[in-house]
Amino acid sequence: MTDRYDAIVIGAGHNGLVCSALLAKAGYKVLVLEANTQVGGAAVTREFAPGFSVSACAHLLYQLQPEVIRDLSLRVKFASEDMTTIALAADGKHIRMRGDSVEGVSDDDAASYRSFDKRMQRFAKLLRTYLNKTPPRLGTRKLRDLVTLARLGFDVRRLGKTEMREFFRLIGMNIHDEVDERFESPTLKGAICLDAILGTHLGPRSPNTILTYLYRLAGNGGQVAVPLGGMGSVADELASTARSAGVTIRTDMPVKRIVVDNGRVRGVETSSGESFESHNVISNADPKRTIFELLGARHVETGFARRIENIRMQGNAAKLHLALDGLPDIPGLMKKDFAERIVIAPDEHYVERAFNPVKYGACSPQPVIEMTFPSFRDSSLAPTGKHVLSAVVQYAPYASKDGWSDAARDTFLKDVIKTIAAYAPDIESRISASELLTPADIEREFHITGGHWHHGELTLDQFLFVRPVGGAAQYRMPIDGLYLCGAGAHPGGGISGAAGRNAAREILREKS
């Protein structure tokens, strides 16, 4: 039996849900097919030990776009909002960062941070305008592209002569050189470096880490929040919005292939053998999976296939979940601090050294860690009096040189706990259960090639006009009827919904 739809979305990740809801609101009959049992993709809350739940992949919300919230009238409740980042220092003199202020550093550093943040926010604001726009195509005479391009040039020029020069100086640069020039506090330098490299295969001295830092700020000025009920609540809200707009969402339905007939997309076929017909197939999967596994490289041209093949998307972020009998004792922190975002990156060299082994397929013996205790403000996640720790840990290689065996995972887990224990000495005695997802696990569980959050490294050569690759930056793949709506498309990853919204707008524009 085959059903006909106006559009089929492959994958109920948050972008897929945003895209499907917007299409349904415009009158489309939309089907969403999700491989996993839960909707949300990397935005899910799930139980990892009896009674303990956690955001299984993405755990902090810092870029959900106001445009998406507005268009879909979303209601997202937060457990913590506008969180402070506490950067742990080896000597116990932790620093606290929020907005443009930083506490626990010298007056010089605090002033310097204010001006640094002001400039970065200004550049991030420029980027933000373009998160919610289809990138212009280069080398065409289409009026819309030319207008967007002229606008981009104008916006950059409007920064003023000095700031424009700074923008071009910084945009391809590395974060290490910039912070090293400005600050003296190693903890502050380390914390800023961590923000730039989280989720990437880049170290603080890698080019493009200013861009990744700006991207993080661009979504929401760098404000960090934790949704009530974990990230899954955002996905559930999106799914219910989509359903009430008329979208059919079917879970446990992995798509096996995109059906192509005579050079055009005709629908999809699931692993269970069911076929669904549609002239519009929108993939929330990453570009590599979409082209090589779902579509088949033979249906696109060689140059395009080669560009997709060459997308850099090796994830380095592992996800650690700990079930704790109680809050650990972290000398130098007060109890209320457990509601905040706590990072371990004591200095900029520490971060670079953590990056070194992963280049050769090994884990950092002393990793960089971003952790939260979501149960502190959200009792639904753990039994009374008990807590969960959710941490992003870098760097763990996607392709481990010895393969990801259970033993390799255990060794890395021990190193991670040891690293945390340096700041929270009693952590080990509090652990009742643990889960460590390596990038390889993230690939398997969330169907992201390379386990890379952004579905492709966020660097200038894979950004804006050339994201995911040149010739496909406007959400259309070079085969009629196939679109991309996930993080692999412009602007990139993070729970922002921008890619899904932009894709939906592009599809609707085309049909009107």
Next chain:
Amino acid sequence: MSPRSKHEVQQGRLRSPFHSRMQALDTLNTWHEWKGYTSPDALYCEDLEYFAIRNSTAVFDLTPMTKYRITGADAEAYLNRLLTRDMSKIAPGRVAYAVWCDDQGKVIDDGTIFHLRKGEYRLCSQERHYAWLLAAALGFDVSIEHETEDVAALAVQGPTSASVLRNLGVAGLDELKPFNLIHVDFQGEQLMVSRTGFTGDLGYELWITPDKAEALWDALFEAGRLHGIRAIGTTALEAARIEAGFLAAYHEFLPADETVRTGRSRSPLELGLDWLVDFKKPNFNGRRALAEEKRSGSTWRLVKLDIEGNKPAHNAYIYAKARGNRSEIGFITSAAWSPVCKQNIALGTVRTPHGKPGSTVWVEIYYQREMHWARKMAKATVVDKAFWFPPRRSAMPPGPY
């Protein structure tokens, strides 16, 4: 260092398996480098060599030509995506002329594709394309092997070539149509004979393992002794190539992956190869761009020119008008005086809509006479057909000249 990488370093020093035989016949000592091999411009006299092609039998060593072996379950599907023409129509035992394009629909190279046996192909071209062929193999079950060094090849071209091969003992020539190939036995080794060539005349190409190369050469020259068999170099072949109206990379087009500036590459439609582009295929490299070009019109057109006078129009500009406000519309890409046609011929590229068959254009020919330069505006007619296309080229069975 492996023997292979050693060869790649020693550019211009590879010897074809026929080298000893060519050297024995060589009196001019004019050699050039061809894709790593040393290859003769001419061996004794380029004019006599040319006339061997048109009047008796010429033997040309084409071992240096790039050859790839393409095999695997998806070989046909792979080639159908790579090449612009419909490969499902090329049955085993057939050879086809083909071009391949990049995603922008610009020609990377042209060549011949041999369907050796079911699902087993050989792609021959002037340039090397291993990286591109491998990139095109993403998602296909095919294996691509560079076999230039593993196959010794000779072109045997000219009116008496069929008689020479009969003398050599090749059976089945009477049934061998143009663009067909057969496998026969030669001294216990397999010899492949295809009725193909680059001269536009009756002719064949012989393909054998390098071990048997010298034996084949000797037997061939023995068989052709009374049929005027001659070894030739590249200069004679080039003249014949232009008469036949065949394209050559770096003359009529630049391989698209070698161009830097926009507009310097050419599409198959701009090279008069529309007949090679099968839009009925749902996907092939360049399809989208070519379909768009077909809708909106091409920028360039390849023209065959019959030019007045006898001065070859090398490197000449082409104009729409001889005088007055004459802006240049294109240029000559290959030119020659054709002894066999008694015509001053050339291939050129002009901007559309100029260059329709039957129309007149003007060619600005510069030539030197005792050091001093002279200039001539020569009238030229755009012709439709190849300059040289004798009935014997496709006669069945081939004539016993």
